[in-house]
Amino acid sequence: MTATPVATPLLTATDVTIERGGRGLVSGLSLQVMPGEIWQVEGVNGSGKTSLLRVLSGLSRYGYDGQVERAVPLLYLGHRSAVKPLLSPLENLRLHPGGEGDHTDSDIERALAAVGLAGFEDNLAGTLSAGQQRRINLARLYLSPCPLWILDEPFTAIDREGVLALEQRFAQHAQAGGAIVCTSHQPLNVQASVSRLSLDRERAA
């Protein structure tokens, strides 16, 4: 996807204010995510990272003030891995409620191999470990055509090689003109410009 002449932002959030249980988590946040950018949202636990991501992804439509517009379809990977234990990884991705196009079995197998699940395609997801189940979810990063990714702590329960592979995938996605907004407790070392958004500074300001 060549960068369009004047880069239109994939995601624009204007003056977003989120309050949870009386505590002001985010106030007056404005954000523009341009193609090729990777944003890392930092903050201590409970600083509202997940709430912000849910608002940016359009999952929570109430409970916040301000405007969020998404110009492109979105891939959201949350804390929970959206994997049905009774289905095999192959079936999980083939029948995914995410609504993306139909993927051929070979695409799915290639994606599962990329996240290190080669050979596990047909066991029931219930028999796999928690880390492996999260990888089924992460396999969607290799399948989904959506340019905008919003990832909530994608690296939890993933070992070191897995993290490295994912960081390469992030860089590749950013270079291809996609954009990523993610939260993570460890700094991202990616061959791309990473913009940081710290929710602690936001609240302190």
Next chain:
Amino acid sequence: MYFDSWQAALVMDGHGGFVWAAYAITTLGVVWMLVYPAWSRRRALRQLAVAVRREQARADSAQGVR
């Protein structure tokens, strides 16, 4: 008045018990519908007053301590 005496009004040719019972229960209901909100508003105000006073005390003690 349709009834010639209070006695007749009470008895209502035998139906008085039902009629007056129904009116009594409805009166209780109406009284409850009117009294409950007023009472709960005053209670809410009292609770808020206590909360404000406690906040004040906390703020003063914080100043005092520093």
Next chain:
Amino acid sequence: MWSFFHKLGSPPWLYSIAGTILRWLLPITLVVLVAGAVWGLLYTPPDFRQGNSYRIMYIHVPTAVVALAGYYVMAIAGAISLIWRMKMADVAMRAAAPIGAMLTFLALVTGAIWGKPTWGTWWEWDARITSMLVLFFLYLGVMVLYDAYDNKEAAGRACAVLSLVGTVNIPIIYKSVDWWYSLHQPASIKFTGESTIDSSMLYPLLLMIVAFYALYTCCLLMNMRTELLRREARTGWVRRLIVEEGKG
């Protein structure tokens, strides 16, 4: 007009306007209620078929009518809060539920008492009473659902959806219960569907219906004021209010 609609959204303004309305509406309501009751009880002739027991109609019919209307008021408030996201409409819906439930309960009790002299049983599965019972459960459903949610804003929205679903279903429930009653019960005394009601009985009934509508409005406004206080507890205008009430 638009400024009025906008102002309706500001809690302190609504709190004070409700107060002023109540100051004159409440006494009028009480007077009309007592007048209607006395008129219906003592100054109207008995019904040639049912004798004096029909006097319960002067409280059964108004409570039933306003209870049903109350459900629609609640649903409309819910719809406004859901569609235009007006907090005040959510307050109104929250305040309307218990009043409607109480009115439905009163309608059921007075209907049951009225049934004893008319049919000889305390509970007669008459069409109107059965539909009223279903309406009572609809009210309970809304109140229980509100209580089940921890996040009270989500609770308000969920109740708005439920009460809208309820309003769509109420006409269907009433029609099907009417049909069900006529299927199993040959047309005996049609309970409240008095075909022609003598004018001497009609006027007190209309007066009582107006009285109960006024009562509903008063209770709604009073409940809304309490609800406003609870929701706006940390704002400045409530603080000033507490200070005034403290001195007053």
Next chain:
Amino acid sequence: MNTLPTVAFMRRLLRRQLLLALRSPVDVANPLIFFGMVIVLFPIGLGPDPVILARFAPGILWIVALLSSLLTSDALFRSDFDDGSLEQLLLSPQPLYLSVLSYVLAHWLITGLLLALMAPLFAIMLGLAVQAIAPLVASLALGTAVLSLVGCIGASLTVSLRRGGMLIALLVLPLYVPVLIFGSAAVQAAVDGFSVLPYLAILAAMLSLGIALAPFAIAAGLRIGIDA
């Protein structure tokens, strides 16, 4: 960007629900076992006299079918809500209004239709007149579809609540009343030898009203539940 056409996406969701149901046959069998067990309670409670049982059979069969359908509506969205699939569904580009219909259809196929097909067995046990068995199956098949739609509304409003099970019954049972009225009346009419078509027509009318309106409430309920 090849998002799936809506109908294909609905078919995918339906296949997914049915595959999940097949993978846990116990969940499919539960409502049927419940249906059978509760039917057995009535002769024990009312006495074995076939005349009494036959007279109440239409009502009993319909009430128990209604309760079985209610029993299973709590689990409709709960497992998807717990493992995060529901979030993905809400974020999918396809209209939620149509996606929830495949959930309802799956629930009806798994519980409603199976109940209707099993009902003749229990009808015979209760001594229902033979000519009323076919109308019973027809009215149950139609009626449980409406029950699934309304049950789905209850499920979506309580999806985020921990103890949603009992709460659904209170929310949804008042809305079941019209379906029960015309469903049992259809079977009663068949017993008395009258034509069943008008009742089935009314049930079908309720079904079409439900298909048109219920998804709005279900979609709204899910969006509210996810955000609670």
